[in-house]
Amino acid sequence: MKTKRLCQFQKIFTVRLDYWWPPRLAKPGLSTTCPFITRSIMSEAEEFEADLPEQIAVRLAKREQILESGEAYPVSLPISHTIAEVKAKYPNLEADVATGESVGIAGRIMFLRNTGKLCFAALQAGDGERIQAMISLDKVGEERLDQWKSWVDLGDHIFVAGEVISSKRGELSILADNWQMAAKTIRPLPNLHNELGEEFRVRHRYIDLIVRDRAREVVQIRAQVMKSLRNTFDQERFTEVETPMLQTIHGGASARPFKTHSNAFDTELFLRIAPELFLKRAVVGGIDRVFEINRNFRNEGADRTHSPEFAMLEAYQAYGDYNSIADLTQRLIQNAAQDVFGTQVVKFEDGTENDLSGNWPRISMFESLSEASGVLVTPETDIEILKKLAKSVDIEIDHPLHGKYVEELWEHFVKAKLEKPTFVIDFPVDTSPLTRNHRSKEGVVEKWDLYIRGYEQATGYSELVDPVIQRERFIEQVTLAAAGDPEAMKLDEEFLKALEFGMPPSGGMGMGIDRLLMSLTGLGIRETIMFPLVK
RNA sequence: GGGCCUCUAGCUCAGUUGGUUAGAGCAACGGACUUUUAAUCCGUGGGUCGUCGGUUCGAUCCCGACGGGGCCUACCA
Numbered sequence: 001m002k003t004k005r006l007c008q009f010q011k012i013f014t015v016r017l018d019y020w021w022p023p024r025l026a027k028p029g030l031s032t033t034c035p036f037i038t039r040s041i042m043s044e045a046e047e048f049e050a051d052l053p054e055q056i057a058v059r060l061a062k063r064e065q066i067l068e069s070g071e072a073y074p075v076s077l078p079i080s081h082t083i084a085e086v087k088a089k090y091p092n093l094e095a096d097v098a099t100g101e102s103v104g105i106a107g108r109i110m111f112l113r114n115t116g117k118l119c120f121a122a123l124q125a126g127d128g129e130r131i132q133a134m135i136s137l138d139k140v141g142e143e144r145l146d147q148w149k150s151w152v153d154l155g156d157h158i159f160v161a162g163e164v165i166s167s168k169r170g171e172l173s174i175l176a177d178n179w180q181m182a183a184k185t186i187r188p189l190p191n192l193h194n195e196l197g198e199e200f201r202v203r204h205r206y207i208d209l210i211v212r213d214r215a216r217e218v219v220q221i222r223a224q225v226m227k228s229l230r231n232t233f234d235q236e237r238f239t240e241v242e243t244p245m246l247q248t249i250h251g252g253a254s255a256r257p258f259k260t261h262s263n264a265f266d267t268e269l270f271l272r273i274a275p276e277l278f279l280k281r282a283v284v285g286g287i288d289r290v291f292e293i294n295r296n297f298r299n300e301g302a303d304r305t306h307s308p309e310f311a312m313l314e315a316y317q318a319y320g321d322y323n324s325i326a327d328l329t330q331r332l333i334q335n336a337a338q339d340v341f342g343t344q345v346v347k348f349e350d351g352t353e354n355d356l357s358g359n360w361p362r363i364s365m366f367e368s369l370s371e372a373s374g375v376l377v378t379p380e381t382d383i384e385i386l387k388k389l390a391k392s393v394d395i396e397i398d399h400p401l402h403g404k405y406v407e408e409l410w411e412h413f414v415k416a417k418l419e420k421p422t423f424v425i426d427f428p429v430d431t432s433p434l435t436r437n438h439r440s441k442e443g444v445v446e447k448w449d450l451y452i453r454g455y456e457q458a459t460g461y462s463e464l465v466d467p468v469i470q471r472e473r474f475i476e477q478v479t480l481a482a483a484g485d486p487e488a489m490k491l492d493e494e495f496l497k498a499l500e501f502g503m504p505p506s507g508g509m510g511m512g513i514d515r516l517l518m519s520l521t522g523l524g525i526r527e528t529i530m531f532p533l534v535k
Numbered sequence: 536g537g538g539c540c541u542c543u544a545g546c547u548c549a550g551u552u553g554g555u556u557a558g559a560g561c562a563a564c565g566g567a568c569u570u571u572u573a574a575u576c577c578g579u580g581g582g583u584c585g586u587c588g589g590u591u592c593g594a595u596c597c598c599g600a601c602g603g604g605g606c607c608u609a610c611c612a
Contacts, residue, residue, distance in 0.1 A: 054581050055545055055563050096570095111572065118569035136569065154562075168570045191546035191561045193573050199604055200546080253612060274612095300611050396609095407612090431612080449612075459612060510612085535603075 055188045062151050063184045072184040077159040080104040083129040086164060087172060095170035104161040105131065105174060106182050108210065110192070114149045123158060128216050132173040133160040139177055148179060155189040157182035202526055203534055214349075219530060221340055222517055226293065228339035229313065229513075232332050238289040238315060243278035245271060245295065251492045252276030252434070255298040258308075271297035274510070276434065277495040279316050280463065284503045288318035293513065304524050305455055308533055311513035318504040321462040322446045325507030326423050329450060329458050330360055332511075333421075337520060348522030354453060355420065356519075362423040365410050366444065372413035377406060379428060379443025400480075403428025416454060423448040433473040436462040450511075452519045458511035465506065467499040 066072040081089075081103045090099060107123025110130065114120075117137040124130045135148050139162065152158065162176040190196060192211055201208040201215070208215040233240065248267065250257040252274030262269050275292050282290045296312040317325055337344045337356050344357035370377045375389055379402070386405040390397050397408050406428045414424075426438060427447040435445035439462075446462035464470050474491045517528035526532040 053545065058563065113571045113574065115571065115574085116568040118571080120571050122572080132572085134570080138569085169572080171570090171572080173570095188545050188562060191573095193561060194547035196546075197604095255611070298611075301609085303611095306611065427612095447612095456612075 056186055059153060059184070059186045059188070062153070063186065066151055066181055066184060070181075072181050074159075074180065074182065077106055077180065077182055078104045078161065079106050079159065083107055083123065083125040083131045084127065086131060086174075087129060090164060090166075090172055093166040093170075093172055095166055096168045097166045098175075099164045101164050102162060102177070103164055103174065104159065105133075106157060106159045107131070109152065109154055109156050109158055110189075110211075112152065112154050117145070119145070119148055121152070121158065123160065124210075128213055132167065132171050133158070133162075133176055133179070134165075134167065134173050135160075135176045135179060139175060140179065144179065151181065151184075153185060153188070155185040155187075157185075198526075202532060205531055218517075218521065218523065218527060221521060222528065222530075224340045225336045225517060225520065226513070228336040229293065229332055231339070232335045233291050233315070236289065236328065236331075238291045238317075239287055241279070241282055241287065241290055241292055242294060243272075243275045243282070243292055245297075247272050249492045249494075251495065253296075253298075256300055258297050258299045273298050274312070275314050276508070276510070277492055279314055279508075280503060280506075281495065281498045283316045283318055283506055284498045284501055288504070289316070291315035302533070304526075305515065305518070307514060307525050307529060310525075310529075312510060313513055313516075314508065314510045316463065316506050316508040318506050320507035321505065322425070322448055322460050322507050325460045325509045326362070326448055326450075328507075329460060329509050329511065330421075333452075333457075333516065333519075336516070340520070346520055350522065352522065354519060354522070356452075360421040360423055360450075362425050362448070363414075364426050365406065365424050365428075366426065368414045368424070369406065369410045372417070373409065377409070401428075401430045403431035407431060415451065418451045418454060421450065421452045421457075423450050430476075432461070433477050434461065434464055434470075436464045436466075437469075455515055455518065457515055457519060458509055460507065460509035463503070463506040463508045465499065465503040467496060470499055471496055 063072050083105055086103055086105060093099070105123065107125050107130070109121050110124045111122035112120070119135040121133045121135070122130050123133050135145060137145050140148070159180040159182045160174050160176045161178045162174045165173055165175045167173050189211065190200070190207060196204075196208065196211070201212070205215070209219070230240065246260070246262070246269045248269060250270040250273050252272075253276065255273045257270040257273050260269050260271065261267070273296055275294065275296070279290055279292060291314065293311065293313045295309050297309050298306075299308065300306065302308055315325070315328065317328065320328075334344050334356055337346050345353055345355045347353055366377055366379070373389060375385070377386070377389075383402050383405060386402070386409065387397075389409060390405060393409075393412060395408055395412055397405055399405070410424070425446075425448040426441060426444040427435070427449075429435075429437060429443055429445045432445045432447050435447045438444045438446050448460050449456050450458040450460070464473070474496070478491050514525050514528045517523070518525060521528065
């Protein structure tokens with residue numbers, strides 16, 4: 001596929017050189033009276049490479065013809081109204097009415113019907129609004145009508161000036177006094193009557209955006225969700241910052257990083273897997289309520305819920321804890337649903353609903369696991385008992401950490417049964433190196449994961465701010481790394497130094513924006529990201 | 536990483552149990568049409584059947600490798 005595309009591209013390139021380099025002489029058969037009619041598109045197209053895809057050769061030929069008598073890509077056009085403005089001004093015209101108002105509009109041709117002396121075209125603006133243009137012999141004259149018929153293709157950007165009327169069929173239209181090419185297209189739009197395949201849509205998102213309303217909607221929804229999140233943070237007096245994406249030590253999460261190299265510093269750099277350690281430095285510095293929405297990069301598998309680069313939200317609140325930050329998270333999501341959809345019960349395309357309203361339950365990881373499995377599981381439970389339990393339900397775990405077993409077992413026994421948004425609270429200590437020990441329970445930390453529709457949506461902590469314990473936890477991680485766990489964190493001395501200058505007690509949270517969009521729309525991650533990475 | 540499936544025209548897809556010339560709709564080209572909405576009518580062109588190799592008298596079809604894509608599984612705060 002790739003090589004085929006490349007070949008086509010090279011062909012076009014070759015054709016262009018061929019055209020521009022030896023200055024082209026006047027065409028044979030060029031008539032002084034009516035050049036556009038006497039030279040057929042086909043004979044023009046035959047001058048191009050024979051194996052160039054036919055429709056592209058034809059359109060390149062049309063482009064040349066247009067350029068000979070004017071502009072195919074004019075720099076500006078006398079546009080007086082958007083399509084939406086014209087439609088808003090005349091919402092209910094009777095059939096066959098002339099308004100007397102002249103406008104100039106532009107749009108992409110999405111429908112084209114050329115008949116003998118009257119041509120119709122549906123022009124579409126970027127926002128998807130459409131209006132009909134009518135090109136008639138008595139308004140534009142024979143020459144311009146013939147040019148319209150031979151030069152204009154589906155997909156072209158066209159400017160039309162004329163009176164706003166309604167057609168005999170009652171459709172709001174511009175009856176053109178004049179028309180002009182706004183941008184000639186070289187490639188044909190795909191067949192608009194069939195659904196495009198998923199792969200085609202992802203690889204050609206710009207076409208998807210042209211032809212599919214929902215694709216445009218998702219882009220708008222995403223923008224509105226971002227705006228709503230920032231509004232909520234603003235209301236709660238949080239400050240937005242941006243922290244390094246290129247880091248000398250990757251930390252703040254356990255994931256395999258992308259590596260790169262700085263020539264200037266002659267040093268290995270990592271694309272960040274999380275902004276956490278820098279945002280905490282900001283809190284140390286006195287930015288008490290801080291958040292960042294930006295990209296994280298993880299060099300791991302990609303599937304319906306994972307993308308190698310993904311938008312991440314992290315927020316830290318001084319003098320908050322994992323309860324206050326859970327409350328904040330709930331408000332962020334509920335406000336987003338309310339702001340964007342006007343309801344906290346969002347509806348998906350397949351008819352299912354996602355009820356985000358009310359106060360979300362908080363369940364304990366150990367208690368819910370004990371209940372679901374019928375085996376009492378606590379931080380003191382012998383790891384051999386956990387191994388036996390895992391074996392009894394065919395879960396294979398090969399990991400030295402007690403907490404890893406607890407989490408895996410919890411996912412097996414409880415996760416799938418969660419329907420409403422739920423905070424799962426109080427995680428094992430040994431898998432949460434950046435989290436404060438629970439204020440009253442032994443062996444667990446003040447951490448929650450938020451699950452919505454079975455996906456992990458967000459996570460929150462009472463942040464570990466004791467620099468001595470933090471150092472111990474890091475050393476444990478480094479020991480794990482030495483033992484071959486590639487995801488274990490590296491010791492970040494600069495971060496520890498910052499903590500030693502005193503970080504106030506804080507709550508912190510992280511949430512995947514793409515997954516939030518999934519929860520709000522029911523779409524897969526490759527639909528919520530406009531241009532997802534494809535090979 | 537493991538398993539299964541898939542790749543045919545610009546797009547969506549048929550089809551060939553291995554056989555002369557690979558089809559449809561839309562799109563394109565030529566023609567007719569002053570109210571079309573996937574118009575209609577007449578005519579025409581367009582394909583290295585993902586790539587390379589093997590089996591065969593003969594391969595788009597069978598086999599293998601490679602490449603693209605998908606699904607399941609594993610990994611993934």
